[in-house]
Amino acid sequence: MSRAGSAAARNFGAMTVFRGVEEIPAEFGPAMVAVGNFDGVHLGHREILAGVVEEARSRGMRAAAITFDPHPEQVLRPTQAPRLITPIEERLRLLGATGIDSVLVLRFDAALARLTAREFAERVLARALGAKSVHEGRSFRFGRGARAGVRELTELGAELGFGVYVHEAVRVRGMEVSSSAVRALVAAGDVRRARWMLGRPFAVVSRQARGRGIGTRLLVPTVNLADYDGLLPGFGVYVTRLKIKGRAFDAVTNVGNRPTFGEASFAVETHILDFEPVEMNEETSIELEFLTRLRGEKKWGSPEELKAQITKDVAWARRCFRLGRSIERSGGIDRL
Secondary structure, three states: OOOOOOOOOEEEOOEEEEOOHHHOOOOOOOEEEEEOOOOOOOHHHHHHHHHHHHHHHHHOOEEEEEEEEOOHHHHHOHHHOOOOOOOHHHHHHHHHOOOOOEEEEEEOOHHHHHOOHHHHHHHHHHHHOOEEEEEEEOOOOEOHHHOEOHHHHHHHHHHHOOEEEEEOOOEEOOEEOOHHHHHHHHHOOOHHHHHHHHOOOEEEEEEEEOOOOHHHHOOOOEEEEOOOOOOOOOOEEEEEEEEEOOEEEEEEEEEEOOHHHOOOOOEEEEEEOOOOOOOOOOOOEEEEEEEEEEEOOOOOOOHHHHHHHHHHHHHHHHHHHHHHHHHHHOOOOOOO
16 A cells, blocks of 8 residues: 555545545654544534544644445445445535544455454554544444454554544434434434434435426426435425525425326425525536425325325425424524
């Protein structure tokens, strides 16, 4: 693994991203480090990363994180691999907001999977990053076959010159925070409790797709999400917020097969409330935040019945937004 450094490293705000060990300059360390998939960058991840940043600032060193692309499960068990809460570019944006100075994105492939815990600790933590302290959760596993945990990491650190700080699991409203728990909640449509674990609304960052014109016929301004490989909420109707070019629109979104219109046709279709024209095309990035679930998807007897239900959904969504803003003005935390 060369340490020559590379101009290919990119900045995400104040954070530098290295797409491989070979991009890290030889003079990079010393550093405080955290290793993980960090899918979702949820409250548990953020506690660990905050510990890295705090220690780095107090010791005058760099704060660094290591993550993997693709997700290891996509290589080791592709048929069982989870849909990602945050694809890599969105994950990097969220990591940049934690105060971390640098992120090393390691390509997870068969060669990386074969590295033993000792080889990973020696080559990546000690040699490449100059780690002086490593922060991890109690359940952290690493090395070939995920055979090593925080005990083995602590033993290797004592030998290689870095300390290990073990963080206990974060709990929110009685629930233990984890990426798998967030995925399960979102898949079940429970985006409200998922928001508690994430510390922000679950969101999808994508682009618009060509719609079938149904929204236009119903006289409801509509945006259809392009095909998306990441995690989506379970079928149903949601109160959402659509962000386009720095502007935010209150909205109602249907996730599902739109059975009322005959042959099943999966779509994430967003009806914008109080729509105002905004210039956009199929390449414009949009962010769709899922705030709460209104109901499950249902096949209606006719387009007219569906239109009547959309009117009810819009009324409920407006009520939710009014309530949320009232709570926000009063200093409450949970807006919806």
